[in-house]
Amino acid sequence: MTKPLENASTPTKRETPRWRRRLFRSPLAIAGFTFIGIFVLVAAFAPFISPYSPVEQNLRGTYVPPMRIELRGPQGQLGLWVREVTRTPLGQIEVGQELYPIRFFVRGEPWVWWGGLLKSDLHLFGVDGPVKFYLLGADEQGRDILSRLAHGAWISLSIGLIAVFIGLLIGVPVGLFSGYYGGTFDLIAQRIVEVMLSFPGILLAIVLVATLGTGLTNVMIAVGIAAIPVYARLVRGSVLALRDREFVEASRALGNRDSRIMLRHILPNALSPIIVQSSLQMAVAILFAAGLGFLGLGARPPEPEWGLMLARGREYLATAPHVATFPGLAIMFVALGFNLLGDALRDALDPRALR
Amino acid sequence: MTTYIARRLLTVIPTLLGVLLTVFLMVRLAPGDPAQLLAGEFATPETLADIRQRFGLDQPLHVQLGLYAVNVFRGDLGQSVRTRKPVTYELRQYFPNTLRLTLGAMLVALLIGIPAGIIAAIRPGTIFDLLAMLGALIGISMPVFWFGLMAILIFSVQLGWFPVAGTGSLRHLVLPAITLGIGTAAILARMTRSAMLEVLSQDYIRTARAKGVAGRVVIFKHALRNALIPVVTITGLQFGGLLEGAVITETVFAWPGIGQLLVGSILARDYPVVQGAVLLIAVAFILINLVVDLLYGAIDPRIRYD
Numbered sequence: 001m002t003k004p005l006e007n008a009s010t011p012t013k014r015e016t017p018r019w020r021r022r023l024f025r026s027p028l029a030i031a032g033f034t035f036i037g038i039f040v041l042v043a044a045f046a047p048f049i050s051p052y053s054p055v056e057q058n059l060r061g062t063y064v065p066p067m068r069i070e071l072r073g074p075q076g077q078l079g080l081w082v083r084e085v086t087r088t089p090l091g092q093i094e095v096g097q098e099l100y101p102i103r104f105f106v107r108g109e110p111w112v113w114w115g116g117l118l119k120s121d122l123h124l125f126g127v128d129g130p131v132k133f134y135l136l137g138a139d140e141q142g143r144d145i146l147s148r149l150a151h152g153a154w155i156s157l158s159i160g161l162i163a164v165f166i167g168l169l170i171g172v173p174v175g176l177f178s179g180y181y182g183g184t185f186d187l188i189a190q191r192i193v194e195v196m197l198s199f200p201g202i203l204l205a206i207v208l209v210a211t212l213g214t215g216l217t218n219v220m221i222a223v224g225i226a227a228i229p230v231y232a233r234l235v236r237g238s239v240l241a242l243r244d245r246e247f248v249e250a251s252r253a254l255g256n257r258d259s260r261i262m263l264r265h266i267l268p269n270a271l272s273p274i275i276v277q278s279s280l281q282m283a284v285a286i287l288f289a290a291g292l293g294f295l296g297l298g299a300r301p302p303e304p305e306w307g308l309m310l311a312r313g314r315e316y317l318a319t320a321p322h323v324a325t326f327p328g329l330a331i332m333f334v335a336l337g338f339n340l341l342g343d344a345l346r347d348a349l350d351p352r353a354l355r
Numbered sequence: 356m357t358t359y360i361a362r363r364l365l366t367v368i369p370t371l372l373g374v375l376l377t378v379f380l381m382v383r384l385a386p387g388d389p390a391q392l393l394a395g396e397f398a399t400p401e402t403l404a405d406i407r408q409r410f411g412l413d414q415p416l417h418v419q420l421g422l423y424a425v426n427v428f429r430g431d432l433g434q435s436v437r438t439r440k441p442v443t444y445e446l447r448q449y450f451p452n453t454l455r456l457t458l459g460a461m462l463v464a465l466l467i468g469i470p471a472g473i474i475a476a477i478r479p480g481t482i483f484d485l486l487a488m489l490g491a492l493i494g495i496s497m498p499v500f501w502f503g504l505m506a507i508l509i510f511s512v513q514l515g516w517f518p519v520a521g522t523g524s525l526r527h528l529v530l531p532a533i534t535l536g537i538g539t540a541a542i543l544a545r546m547t548r549s550a551m552l553e554v555l556s557q558d559y560i561r562t563a564r565a566k567g568v569a570g571r572v573v574i575f576k577h578a579l580r581n582a583l584i585p586v587v588t589i590t591g592l593q594f595g596g597l598l599e600g601a602v603i604t605e606t607v608f609a610w611p612g613i614g615q616l617l618v619g620s621i622l623a624r625d626y627p628v629v630q631g632a633v634l635l636i637a638v639a640f641i642l643i644n645l646v647v648d649l650l651y652g653a654i655d656p657r658i659r660y661d
Contacts, residue, residue, distance in 0.1 A: 195373030198637045201599035210621045210629055211381045287498055291603055294500045295618050307498075314504055314607075318512045328501030335496035343492070 022348040029344030035337025043153035047111035050147030051126050051133060054304040056109075058132060058142030060086045063320035064093065066137040074099050084131040087142075100129035137322040140312060145323065148304035149330050155305050156286050156334065159220050163285035164278050166224025171231025172274065176262055178232065179239025189232065196229040202288050209297045216305070219298045223288045227281050234277055238270035272349040279342035283335040290331050306331050360649060367645055374637045378630045379423050383416070385626070392626045395436030427634070433627035437620070442631035445616060450635065452522060453612035456535060456604065457597040459528050463536030464543055464593070469586065471540070472547025476582075477574055479552060487544060494541030499600055503534040503607035520609035535604040539593045546589045550582040584655045591647030595640040602636075 023029050042049055070081040084096035106126035112119050127133035136145040174193075178186040199207055208222035242248060243266070251261050292298030293307025301308065306327040313324030382389050391398065394406045407413055411422045426432070432442035475487040510530060511519040517530050554560065555578050563573050602614030609615070613632050620628040 191369050191373060194370045195377060198370055198374050198641050199377075199633070200595045200636070200640050203599050203602065203633070203636060206602065206617070206621070207377065207381060207633055210633075211385045213386060283496060287496075290498055291500065294498075295603065295606055296622055297618070307500075310498075310501060310504070317504060317508050321508050324501070324504050324508075328498060328504065331498045331501065332493070332496050335498070336493060339492055339496050 019348045023344055026344045026347065028340050029348070032337045032340030032342075032344060035333050036341060039153055039334045039337060040157065042150050043157040045113075046150040046154050047113050048120070048122060049124050050144065050150045051108065051123050051135075052144045052147045053109060053111075054143065054148045054151040055302050056143060056147075058138065061132055061134065061138045061142035062087050062140055063316060063323065064134050064138040064142070065320065065322055067134050069102070070099060073101065082127055082131070082133050085134070096131070098129075100127050100131050100133075102126070102133065103128050136326050137320070139309070139323050140316060140320075143302075145309075145326055148309060149306070149326060152304040152306045152309065152327070152330070153334075155216065155299065155303065156289065156331075159216070159223060159289040160282045160285045160338075162220045163224040163227055163289075164281050166221070167227025167231050167281060168274070168278065171228040172235050172267075174228070175232040175235025175237075176239055176267065179236040180243060180258070180262055180266065186236075190236075193229040193232050196226075197233075202226075202291050205288050205292060206295075206297060209292060214292075214297050214300060216299050216303065219289050219292050222292070223285045226288065227285065230277065230281065231274070234273055235270060238273055239266055242266050242269055276342050276346045276349065279338050279345055283338035283342070286331065286338070287335050290327075359652075363645065363648060367641060370641055371638065374634065374641070375424060375427060376420065378634045378637075379420055381630060381633070382626050383419075392624065393433065393436075396624065398436075432631040432634070435620075435628045436625040437623055437628070442627050445628055446613065446631055446635055449611055449613045449616045449632075452610060453598070453601050453605070453614065455528065456531055456601055456610060456612055457594065459532030460534075460536035460539065460597050460600070460604075461590070461594060463532050464539035465590070466540075467536070468540035468543025469547050469583075471544040472586075473551060473574070473579065475544065475548040476551030476555065484548075488548065491541040491544040494537050494544075497537070499534060499538060499603045500607050502537060503530070503604060506530050506534055507607070522610055531604050531608045531610050534607065535597060535600050538600060539597060542593060542596075543586065543589065547582065547586050550585050551578060554578045554582045587654055588647060588651055591650070592644060594643045594647075598636050598640055 064085050064087060067082050067085055070083070071078065073079050073081050080102040081099040082102060083099060086094050086096075088094050102125055104125050106123055106128075107121050108123045108126050110119070110121040125133075132138075132144070134144055134146070136149065139145055139148070174189050178189045196204060204226040205219075205222040208225055209218055212218040212222065248261060248265055251265050256264075289298060289305070290307030290310070293305045293309075294311045295307075296311065299305030299308045301312075309327040310324050310331075313320070313322075313327065316323055382392050385392060389410075390403050390406045390412050393410065394402045398406070410426075411419045414422075430443055432446075434441055435445055438445065471487045471491070475484040478484055507519055507530065510516045518524075518527050521527055560573060560577055563577050564570075568577070598614075601612055602617060604610065605612040605614040606618055613635060617629060617632040617636075620626075620632065
């Protein structure tokens with residue numbers, strides 16, 4: 001996959017590369033960017049978006065379903081209002097009479113984010129009054145599902161980024177050396193890659209977690225290692241196709257060192273598939289991490305990890321379906337976002353797609 | 356052809372050995388005393404001593420590996436910590452269920468995926484194409500376990516059409532098979548569409564149309580038969596993918612298959628069973644891929660092996 005040659009008449013103004021124009025014209029790409037954008041923003045400002053702490057329990061609010069928002073206040077004035085919803089000791093849902101207004105940009109529980117860089121007590125919204133507002137309902141311990149989802153976004157984003165990073169960091173050099181030098185290194189590396197790929201999909205991550213133990217850090221490592229063979233295979237294939245091309249020969253004839261040839265000439269030309277794969281791999285990593293969480297092999301309670309939340313919700317599927325519904329929707333939209341973007345990137349970067 | 360088969364069979368051997376080594380190392384690299392892991396938390400000193408002796412745990416690592424390999428080839432995978440039964444017995448109990456689930460899922464995937472791909476390809480750019488491809492993308496992005504839960508919620512809890520969990524009748528199989536098959540259906544739909552589009556742009560299709568062959572005959576006789584070659588390969592490879600998906604699907608539906616056995620054993624730290632289940636899935640996956648590879652030549656006469 002080579003870059004198109006520069007025009008003979010060099011334009012004075014730098015034009016937007018064609019692939020970028022193609023990318024932003026595609027409605028699927030825009031949908032993908034939107035989902036990913038929302039996801040990243042929610043993750044970055046999770047405590048601001050959450051009205052409550054993700055671990056704060058409320059035993060009077062267990063399994064409260066998503067609350068109904070009234071548009072008319074007590075005197076009929078327009079606005080957003082909620083009533084108090086609680087669960088009685090007998091398990092009945094009780095809806096109060098009094099209406100409380102929802103306010104935006106309210107002061108509430110103080111929070112610290114970004115490892116202490118961001119401190120505030122400002123929240124996007126909150127209810128004015130001695131009641132709790134569960135926009136998406138509450139879970140089995142009366143924890144606000146929205147707040148947990150927002151904090152879970154941060155967990156999913158970190159797992160995805162770190163896993164893809166591990167995959168890139170090890171997989172790309174292995175593929176590069178394997179394809180460029182061939183020989184014994186290639187032979188051994190490919191055998192190892194084959195063994196890793198013999199554990200289909202999430203199974204490799206499960207094997208690693210079974211060995212390393214559960215917990216978020218190990219999930220990141222496991223999902224990251226599972227990404228290594230994918231990149232190694234992909235990069236090796238691209239390098240094999242590029243290795244004997246004329247521009248590589250030329251660089252070699254000029255006396256350039258192998259490392260320079262690999263980094264300056266081969267890798268840049270093999271970037272497109274790596275970029276596409278990284279977007280798809282983010283989706284895979286997030287789905288794997290959630291899968292491990294669901295199986296009880298990933299994050300540990302009370303961590304607001306999406307897969308784990310879903311697993312807890314499963315036990316109360318018949319009585320409180322909202323507990324399992326929202327984390328699943330979150331996982332799906334984020335994975336869909338990265339898959340849409342990956343597809344759109346492939347279409348935009350693939351020179352054969354020029355029609 | 357014979358030399359190709361022989362060569363292909365030979366390449367499987369290092370992979371199988373690598374899988375064996377990985378499974379062997381799982382217990383040795385896990386934190387804790389391997390003997391304790393293999394014998395279980397509440398093992399008596401006698402059992403521990405027996406395990407140490409049987410697996411040669413007081414000897415150097417390569418000797419242990421040799422012993423382990425010999426045992427595996429003899430069909431001795433050790434004993435379950437939980438049930439005290441041989442691991443091979445456990446695997447025999449659970450594996451047929453996984454096989455039934457995967458076959459059912461593959462049927463679902465083929466019945467949904469290939470027609471969807473064909474429809475999308477013969478009407479590219481239309482609403483059918485868009486819906487089929489968006490559906491496929493959602494199918495790929497949807498977490499299996501969530502789809503399963505939603506299926507239980509709607510079809511079992513609310514409509515009462517199917518049992519919530521368990522195994523026994525064909526009705527038990529419907530929801531798990533759909534849950535597991537939907538992701539593969541999505542992959543097959545995408546694959547069929549692009550293969551069909553590729554074939555439909557070929558000269559011989561235009562020739563067929565030009566000489567007045569009916570549209571349906573062109574699609575099904577000329578195009579589809581050629582487009583299905585890569586689809587068959589993907590179908591074969593996806594069988595392995597289904598084994599992976601089965602691990603999660605079985606947990607959702609309490610389906611007593613190898614995946615549920617694996618997850619349960621990890622959580623109970625029943626390492627001999629974990630090793631056995633992982634080994635079985637990986638070996639099954641390798642063998643399926645081998646068969647697909649060999650069948651490929653039979654399906655596509657253009658491929659030669661010399």
